[in-house]
Amino acid sequence: MHLITSRENPHVKAWRRLAQDSTAYRKSGQFWLEGDHLCRAALERGVRPLQVVLTESFQLEQGNAWVGLTDQVFVLPDTLFASLSGLESPARMGFVVAWAAENQVLPAVATVVLDRLQDAGNVGAILRCASAFGYRQVLAVKGTAALWSPKVLRAGMGAHFGLQLIESVSPAEVAALHVPLLTTSSHQGPFLHELLRRGELPTQCAWVFGHEGQGVSEYLMAMARLSVRIAQPGGEESLNVATAAAICLHASASAGL
Structure with missing residues (x-):
């Protein structure tokens, strides 16, 4: 796990853009998932993260459950994580996931x-x-x-x-x-x-x-x-x-x- 404490860290800046800019995923080819419920739903569908971002408090409680998904696991102070979140009530963990535009319309499905x-x-x-x-x-x-x-x-x-x-x-x-x-x-x-x-x-x-x-x-x-x-x-x-x-x-x- 990698500990980050600075707001100026390049990773933090990138996560903040993904979390707060509604169309940033189109330029970066990545999107931001926030909250353990949403991240678990992605895992159940076979989605694997590029990066896992945990708050310090969440890491102490459940950190071991998220190890092994990727070798890029980051831990942030709770206040720093809250500063990048776009939610009124910030969660305590998130994923960065690869994204690519779909362009093939299926003509005969509901x-x-x-x-x-x-x-x-x-x-x-x-x-x-x-x-x-x-x-x-x-x-x-x-x-x-x-x-x-x-x-x-x-x-x-x-x-x-x-x-x-x-x-x-x-x-x-x-x-x-x-x-x-x-x-x-x-x-x-x-x-x-x-x-x-x-x-x-x-x-x-x-x-x-x-x-x-x-x-x-x-x-x-x-x-x-x-x-x-x-x-x-x-x-x-x-x-x-x-x-x-x-x-x-x-x-x-x-x-x-």
């Missing part, structure tokens, strides 16, 4: 398309739902929050490691999918629960979820085979996009059971 979603929490929550309900691929249209940013990784809770994730996809790549595109609408189309009851909801499909304020773009809406409504008997005007995604993805998954 897919989620994210159309310029801005909120990292929403994006991470949708990735988690996609993984839970059997979707294999997520395509992010340019303008969507960075999929491998620390905040999205945190919200995804390990879902990233079971999905094919492709950023900055073009309309042509979405149009080339061999599965039908489905969107949601607050004012037109059949109700989701009625489609499910009649057995008319596709299981192999691509659900498109749009910008929190603007919704799905016109060009993607025009590609959709079906636009559906979610019943809201309580009378709210709309649902949070991550909530709507959970309902839609679960409905399609249920249709195949």
